[in-house]
Amino acid sequence: MDPQNPNQNPSFPSAPPGIPIPAPILTPKQEPLDEPLQPNLNNLPNLNLNLNLNHNNISQEQTLTHSDDFGRVAELFRTNFSNGLQQIQNDVVDDPNSRAIVPVPDAPRNEENNNNAPAGEVAAAQRLQRRYKELVRVSDLGLPDQRQFREMVRRTRMVYDSIRVLAVVEEEKRVDVRRARSDLRASAVMRNHGLWLNRDKRIVGAIPGICIGDVFIYRMELVVVGLHGQPQAGIDYLPGSMSSNGEPIATSVIVSGGYEDDVDQGDVIIYSGHGGQDKNSRQVFHQKLEGGNLAMERSMHYGIEVRVIRGVRCEGSSSASGKVYVYDGLYRIVECWFDVGKSGFGVYKYKLWRIEGQAKMGSSVLKEALMLRRDPLCFKPMCVLSLDIANGKESVGIRLFNDIDRNHDPMCFEYLPKATFPPFVFHQSGKTTGCACVDGCTEECFCFMKNGNEFPYSQNGLLLKGRPLLFECGPFCHCPPHCRNRVTQKGLKHRLEVFRSRETGWGVRSLDLIQAGAFICEYTGVVLTKEQAQIFTMNGDSLIYPSRFAESWAEWGNLSLIDANYKRPSYPSIPPLDFAMDVSRMRNVACYISHSSTPNVMVQFVLYDHNNLMFPHLMLFAMENIPPLREFSLDYGVAGVADEELTGKLAICM
Template sequence: MSNNNNMDPLPSPEHSNHPNFLPAPPGIPTPILTPKLEPLDEWVTTTQDPTRTDFSNGTHQFNLNFFADETLAASIDGGNADDDNNGNSLYSDFNRVTDLFRTAFTTGLQQCQNDDVSDPNSRAIVPVPAEDSVEAPPSAVVSVARQRRWKELVRVTDAGVGELQHFRDVVRRTRMVYDSLRVLAAAEEERRVDTRRARSDLRASGLMRTCGLWLNRDKRIVGAIPGICIGDVFFYRMELVVVGLHGQPQAGIDYLPASMSSNGEPIATSVIVSGGYEDDVDEGDVIIYSGHGGQDKHSRQVFHQKLEGGNLAMERSMHYGVEVRVVRGVRCEGTLSASGKVYVYDGLYRITECWFDVGKSGFGVYKYKLWRIEGQPKMGSAILKEALMLRRDPMCINPTYYMSLDISNKKENVAVRLVNDIDRNPEPLLYEYLVRTTFPQFVFHQSGKATGCECVDGCVDGCLCSMKNGGEFPYSQSGVLLRGKPLIFECGPFCSCPPHCRNRVTQKGLKNRLEVIRSRETGWGVRSLDLIQAGAFICEYTGVVLTTEQAKILTMNGDTLIYPGRFSERWAEWGDLSLIDSTYERPKYPSIPPLDFAMDVSRMRNVACYISHSSTPNVLVQYVLFDHNNLMFPHLMLFAMENIPPMRELSLDYGVADEFTGKLSICN
């Protein structure tokens, strides 16, 4: 056992002359080197139907079956094999500071283009050959996407605030494309009549790989990855691969193999900790991480481990003082992922000790002690645990923070709490809580002839309500928004379908436990105690609808109005597949006139009124009709644009906000 950075490599069975070598007991076979697999998240091999090559988005067809899953599993790392010698030049100074990265999208940082860079590819997030231009043919893009992961190790340390914000936007857009594809693929699988179903997360990642949309494949980044924040939550292992946070879809240790290193030594860059191994110990800031190898197909330790592959890479990272990223697999209530877990990025750790020990199974196991580097934000897994405690008992942490356990007075399905640890301002309690928007009576009288579907057990393909939505339902069977549209028609009071119909998502009310909060940093805001999945419905933005003339009169005494027509059209970004198909056009059906009304929230409002403004929001506004047919007066329904972790503030793009605070004046 040692924490000396100049320590020699630890003994392995082939190092029989090493003074610390532990000989194997008689009769023990030679150890087997296998990747450290994550429990209950093994790669699922599915047999694709060769006749099923696309899914519909209303007007376009997109091929998702580019290769078999087992082929992707074999090639996804693109070079983590010791026999890979492709003759490419090595750039081995892994502590070299890179400048910035070019993005995978055609809209890059303009300020970066004027810098002098000896190697223009050193900026790339996705490898773009120097000879290829933006107008390169599709075949060139595919060839780039299928390249193996490169050998260069870099650490990003000089990115400014503007560049980090740009990288954050690149990651957000990439994840949005991934989630959109996955949701559409899952909806296609729901329509299949047989039981053979492919995993939507694998199909989505496969398509993005073929289109060259995987991030960080041209460099092996040591340390933090620009655009990925501590606390970010991922539902699927393949999403970690897509954004480059952890390049292995199955193995728990991601590393640069010895064959790719100039000095012939592997270097570990990230690990996944799931707490499913008998010799692992996870105490948050300190982790005892067991190595890989020596396991059978049931993940039972049956042989001694060897100091090679990922095990040697971990030891070498300790030797050189190279930090590793830690992603934790955490059980989470209500998750829809294949493993029943979510993956949370918890920051950077240093490997301080490494030793060979007898594990609980009686076989030799390599163990590594990881210490979390100080000065980082709170761990995402710790925030998940804190949110779980607050869901069960709001008084368990600091009961004085809570000024109300339910500002809705039981009008919502779940309580909406009020938290103020700043000045005890009770403002949200001074308004009448409004669950549904109040429309003038003439809106219903001018709605035209009331029509509805005649479905008995729930809407089916081809019914009247599906035709009103352009021939397809706007939601999946699980209630996730498939694609943003100018307007969605839900089933209403004149429909025969039951309340649980898939086309009544927003009418079912609030499901997530929201809190109105007040802090020194952001003022009033809203957060959730639940993990909100991308595309999930959150709540309605409510108020009292006023005509233009009424709004002009009311503003004479101060403007406390919301103008729906000013909201940015963020709905067009959800389901936008223009990066997958250059001919993609956002939905135009139905066309609606400009919204020329306002909502008064001066006396009646709901929790949505306190959501902050942001130019990079995580919540979008989707216009919905269900209780009337007047296109000029839709409901304002809020959906998640990305996976929103518990305790993270919700944000909207109001279009126009206060120039000093970035929030609407009514929420200051």
């Protein structure tokens, strides 16, 4: 088959009669309306972050741990893939249902050159090498492996978000015009330190650790986790020059609805090919069957599924395009043809069918959440028990939803928007002083110094680094309400929902996209001293113990994977938290958040209305991008504590 001329392939539709086929402009199918990416990430300005970010700073222990994880993953790939491997001969697959792919042997290494090169340069070269040729598929992973890969992806994304948020702060300080996007800078730092995932194998099908419905705010994050390896092109594929039989294979596509010939019906997609477009994404030439177009046709021929990621406009996205990218699962290419596009030029089209038996599409969940934000009663109105269990005490309403049984317990408690402290906490909190800033806090002000001579939040209110205790501006500060150091005290801003769950009893989720590092809400209750708590527990324990919460805040902003010499900033030690919270009669939405050892929400202790270090507020922040309608989870306890002792939520909110 000549890939330059589709008419020579009898199994592929020919061009419509009467349409001449001039030489097209072959360009990758790019995402419309996206801000152009800088092509060479090595040319980005150095990311300081108060670190010495060079290739040799990764410790041997960290490198071995990271390599061992991926070595084990690669072995699982090879084992699972080889079980269904079939040889391809004369362009025919022995078993058409095997979805077989021929692996490419490892490229020979130049041992002589490697032996003569310095160890640091060899390690850096290995980390920066191009993606591998070998195509593999992961299947039949056990639950422990699924959890491990999920945790690996979660931690990688957390490092990415931590670097990106810190890069935003550095950009805010730059006075020159030349600025680099924070998402590109974060991805460049992670690539230079060998932290991009799934670069050792070209994965066909599902990526371990990535779930349907996962949301990515930036395109580069797709590349970092290996879900889609192209920073801008819409079709990711293994080129024919790297394939064992000389044919390209498509692995993933991005559908964003920005091309005139695309048709997206959810489970069925008509996806137009690439090429023949000008710089404004207008079709000006006929397309040609090569590159990504040929890869899509070959994937159809061999029955190889492709991952589909949708670009969807979403409120809460901080990207330049205003879109988020949501993974919607696996599709099979069932048909392809050459047709006249709306612009009058020949376009290759591919019909994709979603494979049955998968979880609900993430893009459908985003649409459902959008409808609920516009009309909270548009979906199962009889199951909406309350439009606002807070009874107006929060700035936004909190919906109560139950489509499982008739339980309506959250309506039986008094809603408490802020924690209630004993009066002596304010009387014994020391001298009440604040900053003298007029138009928001500045560097070197009193509150800035209390936080270790750095701001705890970005200008957009995202937490920069977790710490044992955070000081916000309080009632005795002169700065205005819009000061960047006043975040959690403003209360709830996301539209939350308490819902009935078959797995966790009551749970909490949001109708909004919550970005990593964003404040969610306070964990409230009636604060009891240690002595009061001992008396209270004589009749049964339904208390929340702040000292038992896992120190998940230590993970946020932890850049030890980037620099082996990285040390967390030293903060003044705080007294042990000996108080408890009674949530038996008065509580807020946070009391219904479920327990998990791999949470997506963390507790950060904050002071703002008093200075008593022993009685901070319990503020909840997102540890990752939390899609709409995905359940929140908290780690209520430390290892060695029985589950029934971890949290009052598990005992009283089922």
